[in-house]
Amino acid sequence: MKRSYECGSAEHLFSRRQALGTLAGAAIGGFGLSSLMQEAVAAEMKKKGKQVLFIWLDGGMSQFESWDPKPDSEFGGPFRTIKTSVPGTHISELMPDTAKIMHKLAVVRSMSTKDPNHSTGVPRMQRGDPANRGVSYPYLGSAVTKLLGFPANGLPPYIWIKPGSAGFIYQEAGFLGSKYGALALGDGKPPIHINRPESVTDETDAARNELRRLANARFRMDRRDSEVDAYEQSYEMAVQLMKRKELFDNTRLPAKDIERYGTHPLGRHLLQARVLLEAGVQFVKVTSYHWDTHGDNFNMSQQMVPQIDRPFAAIVNDLEERGMLDNVVVVLMSEFGRTPTINSRLGRDHWPDAWSLALAGAGINRGALIGKTTKDGAWVDGEGYDVGDLFHTVFRALGINPNKKHYDNNGQPLPIVRDDCFAIDGALA
Amino acid sequence: MRILPFAVLSLTLSLGAISSAAGDAAHSEIDQAITAAAGGTLAPRATDAEFLRRVSLDFAGKIPTSAEARQFFADQDPDKRAKRIDRLIAAPEFPLRLEQAVTVMLLERRAGGKISESKWREWLRAQFAASRPWNEIVRDLLALEGDPTATPAAKFMLNDEKYDNQKVAHDVARLFLGMNLQCAQCHDHPTVKGFAQADFYGIYAFLAQTDMKPNKITKVMALAEMPTTGKIEFKSVFKPEKEFTAPRVPGSGEIAIPAFAAGEEYEVKPDKSGVPGVPKFRLQPLLARDLTSDANRRFAMNSVNRFWFLLTGRGLVHPLDMMHKDNPASHPALLERLTEEFIAHKFDVRWLLREIALSETYQRSTRAPSGTDLNSVKPESYRVANLKPLSAEQIGAATMVATGSWDLFGASAPVADEEPAEQDTKKKKKAVKAKEYLNGKATELPATREGSLAAFVKTFAGQAGEPEIEFTPSMAHSLFLMNDRMVLEWLKPSANNLTARLAKLSAAAEIADELYLSVLTRTPEKDDIAEVENFLKKHETDRQHALGELAWALLASAEFRLNH
Numbered sequence: 004m005k006r007s008y009e010c011g012s013a014e015h016l017f018s019r020r021q022a023l024g025t026l027a028g029a030a031i032g033g034f035g036l037s038s039l040m041q042e043a044v045a046a047e048m049k050k051k052g053k054q055v056l057f058i059w060l061d062g063g064m065s066q067f068e069s070w071d072p073k074p075d076s077e078f079g080g081p082f083r084t085i086k087t088s089v090p091g092t093h094i095s096e097l098m099p100d101t102a103k104i105m106h107k108l109a110v111v112r113s114m115s116t117k118d119p120n121h122s123t124g125v126p127r128m129q130r131g132d133p134a135n136r137g138v139s140y141p142y143l144g145s146a147v148t149k150l151l152g153f154p155a156n157g158l159p160p161y162i163w164i165k166p167g168s169a170g171f172i173y174q175e176a177g178f179l180g181s182k183y184g185a186l187a188l189g190d191g192k193p194p195i196h197i198n199r200p201e202s203v204t205d206e207t208d209a210a211r212n213e214l215r216r217l218a219n220a221r222f223r224m225d226r227r228d229s230e231v232d233a234y235e236q237s238y239e240m241a242v243q244l245m246k247r248k249e250l251f252d253n254t255r256l257p258a259k260d261i262e263r264y265g266t267h268p269l270g271r272h273l274l275q276a277r278v279l280l281e282a283g284v285q286f287v288k289v290t291s292y293h294w295d296t297h298g299d300n301f302n303m304s305q306q307m308v309p310q311i312d313r314p315f316a317a318i319v320n321d322l323e324e325r326g327m328l329d330n331v332v333v334v335l336m337s338e339f340g341r342t343p344t345i346n347s348r349l350g351r352d353h354w355p356d357a358w359s360l361a362l363a364g365a366g367i368n369r370g371a372l373i374g375k376t377t378k379d380g381a382w383v384d385g386e387g388y389d390v391g392d393l394f395h396t397v398f399r400a401l402g403i404n405p406n407k408k409h410y411d412n413n414g415q416p417l418p419i420v421r422d423d424c425f426a427i428d429g430a431l432a
Numbered sequence: 433m434r435i436l437p438f439a440v441l442s443l444t445l446s447l448g449a450i451s452s453a454a455g456d457a458a459h460s461e462i463d464q465a466i467t468a469a470a471g472g473t474l475a476p477r478a479t480d481a482e483f484l485r486r487v488s489l490d491f492a493g494k495i496p497t498s499a500e501a502r503q504f505f506a507d508q509d510p511d512k513r514a515k516r517i518d519r520l521i522a523a524p525e526f527p528l529r530l531e532q533a534v535t536v537m538l539l540e541r542r543a544g545g546k547i548s549e550s551k552w553r554e555w556l557r558a559q560f561a562a563s564r565p566w567n568e569i570v571r572d573l574l575a576l577e578g579d580p581t582a583t584p585a586a587k588f589m590l591n592d593e594k595y596d597n598q599k600v601a602h603d604v605a606r607l608f609l610g611m612n613l614q615c616a617q618c619h620d621h622p623t624v625k626g627f628a629q630a631d632f633y634g635i636y637a638f639l640a641q642t643d644m645k646p647n648k649i650t651k652v653m654a655l656a657e658m659p660t661t662g663k664i665e666f667k668s669v670f671k672p673e674k675e676f677t678a679p680r681v682p683g684s685g686e687i688a689i690p691a692f693a694a695g696e697e698y699e700v701k702p703d704k705s706g707v708p709g710v711p712k713f714r715l716q717p718l719l720a721r722d723l724t725s726d727a728n729r730r731f732a733m734n735s736v737n738r739f740w741f742l743l744t745g746r747g748l749v750h751p752l753d754m755m756h757k758d759n760p761a762s763h764p765a766l767l768e769r770l771t772e773e774f775i776a777h778k779f780d781v782r783w784l785l786r787e788i789a790l791s792e793t794y795q796r797s798t799r800a801p802s803g804t805d806l807n808s809v810k811p812e813s814y815r816v817a818n819l820k821p822l823s824a825e826q827i828g829a830a831t832m833v834a835t836g837s838w839d840l841f842g843a844s845a846p847v848a849d850e851e852p853a854e855q856d857t858k859k860k861k862k863a864v865k866a867k868e869y870l871n872g873k874a875t876e877l878p879a880t881r882e883g884s885l886a887a888f889v890k891t892f893a894g895q896a897g898e899p900e901i902e903f904t905p906s907m908a909h910s911l912f913l914m915n916d917r918m919v920l921e922w923l924k925p926s927a928n929n930l931t932a933r934l935a936k937l938s939a940a941a942e943i944a945d946e947l948y949l950s951v952l953t954r955t956p957e958k959d960d961i962a963e964v965e966n967f968l969k970k971h972e973t974d975r976q977h978a979l980g981e982l983a984w985a986l987l988a989s990a991e992f993r994l995n996h
Binding site: 135136137138139159168169170171173174176178180181182184186189194195196197198199200202203207208210211212214215217218219221222223224225226227228230231233234235236237238240241244245413 | 612614615617618751798799800801802804806807809819821870871872894895896897898902903904905906907908909910911912914915916917920957959960963967971977981982984985986988989990991993994996
């Protein structure tokens with residue numbers, strides 16, 4: 004069997020390690036003065052658990068019409084560039100709000116990944132393209148749940164806001180086991196069984212659950228606890244969730260914020276994500292579909308890119324205003340970018356070879372522009388980054404050393420990342 | 433009812449060259465082996481109540497009614513347990529239960545491909561109903577001929593969107609040989625000496641020239657086999673040199689590949705219009721033959737281990753797919769003996785399950801003797817019976833029997849497991865699909881036993897592609913039992929269902945008795961009765977709801993959720 008190690012050719016390894024070494028040196032040199040203060044802040048931060056906002060533009064947002072415009076090139080398309088809050092950095096005119104917060108983001112223009120298909124690309128990307136270990140690897144949300152642990156607030160650790168149907172998407176947990184799966188809110192609404200029928204009052208519910216606990220206590224006698232404990236826990240989590248139903252109540256979203264985020268689904272879902280993050284949900288994924296602009300790319304981009312521009316800038320600003328941006332890692336990405344060439348239907352097709360994504364928040368270098376593409380935007384000019392590198396970056400931003408931590412699959416240690424990848428140079432603060 | 437004559441048994445035993453006395457039934461051998469290595473006090477024999485519930489779930493896939501339980505408890509026949517086992521094996525629920533368990537084991541909740549699951553289930557059920565030997569059933573799964581969409585058995589190989597012969601090779605190794613060869617696809621297993629890369633490629637070599645192709649004339653997808661040209665080449669990521677293997681079942685020799693002159697390879701030449709040809713030398717049928725033959729002891733041993741797991745909750749070799757020298761069986765001689773006997777009994781699953789169920793080991797309590805250090809009781813010692821999670825199918829059926837809704841839907845279809853057949857368009861329009869009911873798109877409740885069961889299965893089934901081995905309760909299950917309208921509806925009095933029966937009783941002791949027998953298949957203890965009495969007193973003004981809540985609490989209890 005031939006195995007590919009695209010991520011880790013010897014040359015690639017060398018340059019990356021060298022660069023990391025240099026950066027580390029610089030950081031130590033620059034410490035000194037405010038270290039005491041930093042320590043105090045760090046201690047305070049440590050008390051707060053880290054959180055993640057993972058925004059997924061499914062189908063593949065065009066980098067030409069967003070982060071990496073090439074207006075003067077052969078394939079650039081009709082849109083112009085605008086200045087951003089980072090001097091010298093320009094992005095597409097379709098993202099005016101985001102342009103104002105560029106200094107809060109790290110934008111990577113040199114993503115270079117492998118998979119040009121949606122069906123395989125989405126799971127591959129969201130799993131961090133793990134090497135084949137014969138098991139189904141967890142998606143990022145489940146992975147973070149496992150690695151950070153269940154938060155003490157009793158809230159579901161991983162909530163996925165998406166169009167369509169709700170449910171418990173345990174499939175994302177892979178070999179970690181179903182409890183690390185995602186609680187999906189369909190169109191922002193929770194699974195139907197979170198709603199207690201009116202026939203069951205609070206009092207009744209408490210009474211019947213008390214009877215259940217008593218029955219379990221009797222069953223435990225002279226039996227090992229583990230099965231009964233696991234079963235009890237599944238009920239206690241359900242009870243906790245039902246108590247916090249207001250978190251999922253869309254009618255409680257402030258009207259002013261709805262206006263700021265946009266009344267379209269992506270706007271509302273990002274606003275809802277903010278509410279959940281504020282409540283302490285550890286990992287929130289927001290998915291938006293239909294970014295697959297094979298036809299009429301320019302009209303579609305003109306319509307869709309603003310739908311992410313506005314609420315994305317709004318949520319980054321809101322998180323900062325609430326002091327949460329130091330605590331929440333924000334990732335905005337797709338499974339790939341789009342082709343430089345414009346097809347006969349005025350569309351752009353799938354292009355994993357050179358595309359962009361944005362990071363913000365905890366542990367992320369603010370105002371960083373990482374990597375560049377060739378003049379026509381077709382290829383990465385210099386070193387490209389794979390999704391394995393992104394996972395290293397996100398884990399490090401969360402304070403997890405991906406090279407020191409392993410999953411335990413029934414005694415078999417499994418790496419949490421591709422061990423032939425590295426954190427993206429310059430993306431981490 | 434078919435009971436195997438003991439004459440056959442003693443004859444086969446005398447052929448076995450093992451120390452046990454000729455004439456000893458296999459269940460006695462089980463008990464001797466387990467007792468000898470118990471390493472601590474054995475748990476007492478399970479009560480009649482524990483036994484009846486356990487054996488009913490294991491052999492019928494559901495719990496008995498309160499009336500059946502009372503009858504069994506009152507029966508003074510010292511042989512009543514053995515008789516119950518035989519009765520359950522003869523009942524129509526038995527092939528259904530086996531079909532459900534084996535479907536979960538082999539298809540692992542994956543629902544892809546073009547072959548309908550109901551056709552597969554129907555076929556598998558018929559095999560078990562006819563007591564077809566297990567090795568013959570497996571042979572059918574592997575020896576594919578012609579149009580696979582017309583052969584339900586082909587679902588095992590074609591249960592994904594695309595036919596993937598590497599994946600089938602993995603499944604064959606894992607499920608039929610107890611060999612998880614995932615690591616061995618790229619290199620010899622680093623820690624398991626017995627799992628070599630050549631083992632994976634040996635199995636794969638049988639399947640490598642087989643592919644799903646459409647017949648261009650009939651448009652039917654067919655599994656077409658190309659002529660075999662030679663050995664399969666593979667390369668370890670750790671070694672520079674290439675290696676080769678001919679088709680080979682692990683543990684046996686390579687199959688010689690005959691050479692044909694160019695143009696002579698085909699029995700039926702492929703048609704230029706697109707009809708696939710049939711080679712003279714075909715490997716797929718050879719895999720089916722060699723893998724399931726008596727000579728392939730590993731196959732028989734893996735089968736015994738998996739059926740043993742089904743009844744005891746723990747494989748003699750565990751994990752089930754790690755059957756190799758460095759992970760020996762907890763009771764190696766016992767596994768050897770059962771394997772020999774299983775082969776001698778011509779892979780008769782009924783015989784095997786019956787012998788296990790007749791053993792004291794199976795019939796032991798899940799409660800350790802008082803004062804036992806529970807952490808010292810290893811599940812592989814079987815000195816205390818292991819707790820087994822109910823399967824999705826068992827939870828659904830048990831909940832319906834307990835609440836009395838099983839009978840409310842009528843007794844017309846004792847072995848139905850599917851939603852209404854799709855061709856029945858009138859019915860289809862009326863019947864609420866479980867999926868639509870569960871996501872709230874359909875507001876009316878499922879109107880049939882099948883539809884109701886489907887709602888349970890959709891909620892409680894494990895993850896597609898993952899074996900169901902461990903107990904994995906989830907918040908989704910709990911929310912369903914707490915808040916599902918269908919489940920709550922079943923707790924309202926109707927006809928002769930549970931709460932209607934309870935409502936007719938007045939004394940707390942009588943109520944507790946009927947409640948506990950119906951839901952937990954046991955008579956209530958003093959504490960249980962006192963709790964019922966207090967609860968009803970406290971909720972005097974709303975007795976009907978109180979009865980429903982008492983029943984709900986037992987349905988939601990660990991005692992109900994586990995086969996204990």
